[in-house]
Amino acid sequence: MQPSSSESDQRKASFTITTSWDDGHPMDFRLAELLNQYDLPATFYIPQSSQLETITEQQIRELSEQFEIGAHTLTHQALTSLPDVPAERQIRDSKLWIADVTGKECQMFCPPLGKFQREHVNAIARHGYKGYRTVELLRCDRPKFRVRGDYARGDAGWELACLPTSVQSHPHGRKAYFRNALKRGNWRGVHQASTDARLSDWPTLAEMMLEATERSGGVFHLWGHSWEIEANQQWENLERVFDQLSQFIRSGRATGATNGQLCCR
Numbered sequence: 001m002q003p004s005s006s007e008s009d010q011r012k013a014s015f016t017i018t019t020s021w022d023d024g025h026p027m028d029f030r031l032a033e034l035l036n037q038y039d040l041p042a043t044f045y046i047p048q049s050s051q052l053e054t055i056t057e058q059q060i061r062e063l064s065e066q067f068e069i070g071a072h073t074l075t076h077q078a079l080t081s082l083p084d085v086p087a088e089r090q091i092r093d094s095k096l097w098i099a100d101v102t103g104k105e106c107q108m109f110c111p112p113l114g115k116f117q118r119e120h121v122n123a124i125a126r127h128g129y130k131g132y133r134t135v136e137l138l139r140c141d142r143p144k145f146r147v148r149g150d151y152a153r154g155d156a157g158w159e160l161a162c163l164p165t166s167v168q169s170h171p172h173g174r175k176a177y178f179r180n181a182l183k184r185g186n187w188r189g190v191h192q193a194s195t196d197a198r199l200s201d202w203p204t205l206a207e208m209m210l211e212a213t214e215r216s217g218g219v220f221h222l223w224g225h226s227w228e229i230e231a232n233q234q235w236e237n238l239e240r241v242f243d244q245l246s247q248f249i250r251s252g253r254a255t256g257a258t259n260g261q262l263c264c265r
Contacts, residue, residue, distance in 0.1 A: 015140075015213045017245050017254045018262055020045060020133055020165075020223045022072060022110060024054040027226035032063060034239060038246040043068040043259035045110040045133070048097055050076035052227055057101045064101075068258040070108035070133070071095050078115040088123040095127055107260040108133060122148050124160060131161035131263025133223075137172075137180045138189035139164035140213035140220055143263050161263035166209045167202055169224030169238055174199050206241045214253065219262060220245075 024046030071094035098106035114135030125148035149157035181189030248254040
């Protein structure tokens, strides 16, 4: 018996592709052109200011017409470097600022440098975000939804999604992947980093992770920094990976989504 067309379509679109890009550097507009060219979804995490140059509020509005904009604190400081109250202010006020600039609700938060603690996650939930993105690599999991809250403060609890990543558009060595996986208790990633010499070629790693994600039915999540892509001359490699992602989506084997779309239910 042949499967129905609807059954075939469900089997084809077996996983989801998402991308995210940090820091709001002016090179984000070159990145946006490529994302449009390959018809790929994206979430841009933008601080109000940073150690590097950032795009203007007008440019953020232009970017928000086609892509999701997430919060990345106001001043791009590691939350772990701040006392609790200023850290929470960075989380709260960056959400308000993004909403004011774009005229749209800000649903996603990304801690700068990937550094955060439990109290920061509680604050992210408390201030109405739907999810937060980490820098955990070698993952193809769907977002994990948990009820967060500091019940000693009288928090009733909020559902918040945690979204890891699969591949960074950056030529890491195996030691970097090993440290990343070990720090976050990603034992499958530890094994992969210990045994697979191909990790240092990130476009090849992306291809491997795409195949693994299609088998698992999870989420393939590519992330990076436009300024880093420029500094490391990775635009050609990025296009190579974008072409692969686009082919998966156009063929119906995968669906595309922003970070926020994945974390809202």
